Amino acid sequence: MATDSYELPVLEVIEETGDARSVVFEVDESIAEHFGYRAGQFLTVAIPSDQTGVAARCYSLSSSPVDGGPPKVTVKRTADGYASNWICDHVQPGDTLRVLPPSGIFTPKSYDADLLLFAGGSGITPVISIAKTALSSGSGRVVLFYANQDEASVIFAPELAALAAEHPERLQVVHWLVSVQGLPSEPQLRAFAASYSTWDAFVCGPAPYMKAVTDALKALGFPRERRHQEKFVSLGGNPFGDVVAAAQAEAEIDAAEHEEGPPDGPSVPSTVEVELDGVDYRFDDWQPGTKLLDHLEAKGVPAPFSCREGHCSACACRILEGEVKMLQNDILDDEDIADGIRLACQAVPVTEKVKVTYH
Ligand SMILES: Cc1cc2nc3c(=O)[nH]c(=O)nc-3n(C[C@H](O)[C@H](O)[C@H](O)COP(=O)(O)OP(=O)(O)OC[C@H]3O[C@@H](n4cnc5c(N)ncnc54)[C@H](O)[C@@H]3O)c2cc1C
Ligand code: FES
16 A cells, blocks of 8 residues: 655755755645644655656655745765756756655654754755754754765755854754864764753764764663664665555565565454554454554554655554564664564564554
């Protein structure tokens, strides 16, 4: 099953740096209800491809949901990449792009909390949205540590300078240039973050940078619920089409069964209790081998998702009781799993009763 996609006209294309462009979309009032978003969320864009028909890629919204402006994503060219270069080379105002509605869980629960933000390169896109939204709609302080290769590659430099000037008491931006200071090391990041050890941390950037920041935050005792990370990966499948998604799901189950035998679990339907957005659901007919997300969608539950492939974590939920087995997981680490976090798009039942929450 796939979610509905929408053709959005491109209002504007902004050259941010030599290798990054923002694409501003127009959202007609008739579909506006599908495009409300929280700071830190992303759109999934269908990029036309001669090889595969569509290449699906996620792009974080760099706009803020509270300033009344249109949604905007910012795309940085990936060396030898397909979709990012296609967008930077081809997309013009007046074009339309097919997108899935906003999704993702890289979002602060409260803008009154103090936020410690780490961005590296294009990882600034969800982070600037969080910063702008917190400054206009919350009361907390914001500290941003922003690492880039050199001055020319700093996306949103003027916008960040303007924000810092507008909110001198609440926003501090620290730029780190690798060309000048080298890669920020874990001890350097730890020394920086030590003054903010009670704040909520958000991290987005290249994998080695995210690892260094995460190691620093762990060393400082930041608990899992105050360490949020967004990993930029490319989707392999196509969440835009029912046929492809269903065929792919079957293929994944076949592959899992081929490699590991049939999924462990009961041979009878399981009971699942779900807490989502303040609503409690209970279903007694979760069939063996059926993914939790598919089951909830079949019941009309608006469970979050994006890639459906175990890549993005938009579907992450927490197990409160019982156990599930994930057929694929490219994003959760051992600590996430120990904390009970699971990917609903990949979770099949292992016990006859399972209780999960999306909080
Ligand atoms: C939640 C999330 C948010 C993100 N936000 C951002 C963001 O704000 N800004 C940003 O810049 N990036 C963001 N990304 C990363 C983005 O989704 C892409 O991973 C990135 O742009 C690189 O994609 P690419 O196709 O250019 O490169 P790659 O994925 O490296 O391109 C190579 C891949 O494309 C395939 N390919 C090559 N040619 C073709 C073809 N003709 N047709 C089909 N496939 C082909 C190859 O097989 C290979 O798998 C985000 C990712 C996630 C998961
Ligand atoms: S929807 Fe992306 S990991 Fe489940």
